[in-house]
Amino acid sequence: MDAKLIVDEVRLTPILISDPPLLNVQGVHQPYTPRLVVEVVTRGGVSGLGETYGDTVYLDIAGRLAEVLPGRSITDVNALFALSESVDPHQADVDPAVDAGGLRGVRTADKLRLSVVSAFETACLDALGRTLGLPVHALLGGKVRDSVEYSAYLFHRWATHPAGGPVDDWGAALDPAGIVAQARRFDRLHGFRSFKLKGGVFEPEREIAAIRALAEAFPGRPLRLDPNGAWSVETSLAVARELGDVLEYLEDPASGTDAMAEIAARTDVPLATNMCVTTFEEVPEAFAKEAVRIVLCDHHYWGGLGRTRELAALCRTYGVGLSMHSNTHLGISLAAMTQVAATLPGLHHACDTHYPWQTEDVITTRPVFRAGRLAVSDAPGLGVDLDRDALAALHHRWLSDDGTHHDRDDTAAMRGAAPDWKPSSW
Ligand SMILES: O=C([O-])C(=O)C[C@H](O)[C@@H](O)C(=O)[O-]
Ligand SMILES: [Mg+2]
Known part of the structure; x- marks a missing residue:
């Protein structure tokens, strides 16, 4: 395997981004919502980007996956699924309740893991595309x-x-x-x-x-x-x-x-x-x-x-x-x-x-x-570049937060305005 394609380092940066007070059946968006930025850096010095949910449960899995990725090839994206299973020992502990903030159906251990794998896969493809001079769509x-x-x-x-x-x-x-x-x-x-x-x-x-x-x-x-x-x-x-x-x-x-x-x-x-x-x-x-x-x-x-x-x-x-x-x-x-x-x-x-x-x-x-x-960008990889100052500022916001916004919770935000509020059904 070409040494340039080997993962040297994975950087995970949780951030809080501002979000308007949008209403949905489960409440209202909080002023800040968590996201996770994943950077996969190769021995060839190329960095690929991925982004996913930033709630605590995702950060935990991402942290474990980031530890075992160095030394593997960015071409090996199919292996990410088995690799993520091997590092996620808490699969049985997932609360199956519908994700309060997500409104996106069942909440299973598998789905949480896949939501992390997706950002790593995207980052690997971005890094591969940048290395080869090809857009991600060409790799697909x-x-x-x-x-x-x-x-x-x-x-x-x-x-x-x-x-x-x-x-x-x-x-x-x-x-x-x-x-x-x-x-x-x-x-x-x-x-x-x-x-x-x-x-x-x-x-x-x-x-x-x-x-x-x-x-x-x-x-x-x-x-x-x-x-x-x-x-x-x-x-x-x-x-x-x-x-x-x-x-x-x-x-x-x-x-x-x-x-x-x-x-x-x-x-x-x-x-x-x-x-x-x-x-x-x-x-x-x-x-x-x-x-x-x-x-x-x-x-x-x-x-x-x-x-x-x-x-x-x-x-x-x-x-x-x-x-x-x-x-x-x-x-x-x-x-x-x-x-x-x-x-x-x-x-x-x-x-x-x-x-x-x-x-x-x-x-x-x-x-x-x-x-x-x-x-559709034809530039190498995803065709976007990281603004490191912006990333640092949004990460600083995450670090400074007392935990209120580390997990998206639209119902909690709504109860801040109306303590007895419950989701309605008709
Ligand atoms: O199509 C959907 O169900 C969504 O986009 C779910 C979202 O979480 C949306 O309801 C939101 O952001 O409030
Ligand atoms: Mg929908």
């Missing part, structure tokens, strides 16, 4: 498009965080007019063609009215509504009847494969998910029951860019559509999302991204959306 078999379409991610939101923290100039959006104003600003700034509204915040009638207002303001544009499983089967069907003529898809209206399958059997509105199909183990039952027509991939928890392509192949095989999910993330993840999305022939829906809500980053140049799309 090549791009099938030159730009990737993203969707505007609309949220009901407050103007400020209840406990204080960073303030932006978006103001509150708590009714249909506020959501339309937010969509107009996204349209103006980034040219997004399609809009996704995070639902499950207010009673369904108010969210139906918001989608209707969007349909009126942006006739013919693709619209999605995602209450993160907050509704019953009957409520979901009622919403589908109300909005069937304007929705591109309804995302996770109810929780669980059986509920989704029942809704799917009784409506023509396509159902999408990033909650009931989030692991390969969940695929056979969901596809057999025809519970969803579209799966949202996410390279973070599916285990990386290679596994995202495997999911895409499965979806293609079963005639299930593909879209892309996002959680709060920075430019390293956005670059990885764009590189893998560029290689997926069956990706016919605009990808989600929280990125426009993020005002801070650890990369030197902010990507620019044009007509809602990002150009």
Whole structure:
């Protein structure tokens, strides 16, 4: 093996990034959210980047994986899965409750591990691409498009965080007019063609009215509504009847494969998910029951860019559509999302991204959306460079935090404003 390709060192940098007070079924985003930046440095002096969730449970696994990686080749990404199993002795201890902040389905030991492996895989591919002078998409078999379409991610939101923290100039959006104003600003700034509204915040009638207002303001544009499983089967069907003529898809209206399958059997509105199909183990039952027509991939928890392509192949095989999910993330993840999305022939829906809500980053140049799309970089690796000063500042914030923000907890943030608050269901 060429010595240049051998991992010399792995650097892990937990950071806290500012986040606006966006509302969802589990509460409100905290003012700061944790992320982890992974750097894999080769003996050839090349450094590759990856980014993933920064909550404590991920940091623990990442720390152990970082210790055993030096001495291995950056080409050996398939070995990361077995390697991560060998260093994660706490697999049985995982609380299976749905991740409070994540809203991304089951919480298994395997999935937590895959969410760490993904950042290491991305960093290895970035380092390999930089070493060979090739973009990551070339390492994945090549791009099938030159730009990737993203969707505007609309949220009901407050103007400020209840406990204080960073303030932006978006103001509150708590009714249909506020959501339309937010969509107009996204349209103006980034040219997004399609809009996704995070639902499950207010009673369904108010969210139906918001989608209707969007349909009126942006006739013919693709619209999605995602209450993160907050509704019953009957409520979901009622919403589908109300909005069937304007929705591109309804995302996770109810929780669980059986509920989704029942809704799917009784409506023509396509159902999408990033909650009931989030692991390969969940695929056979969901596809057999025809519970969803579209799966949202996410390279973070599916285990990386290679596994995202495997999911895409499965979806293609079963005639299930593909879209892309996002959680709060920075430019390293956005670059990885764009590189893998560029290689997926069956990706016919605009990808989600929280990125426009993020005002801070650890990369030197902010990507620019044009007509809602990002150009696919052909530069070596992911095509992004680390801003070390920004990384140090955000790491310093993490170090200075008393632990309140080390684990994302939207419910705790909401209870800061309303101590008796509980998630609603309709
Ligand atoms: O599509 C989704 O379900 C998400 O994007 C989950 C996220 O966590 C979102 O709800 C959020 O950031 O509040
Ligand atoms: Mg969703």
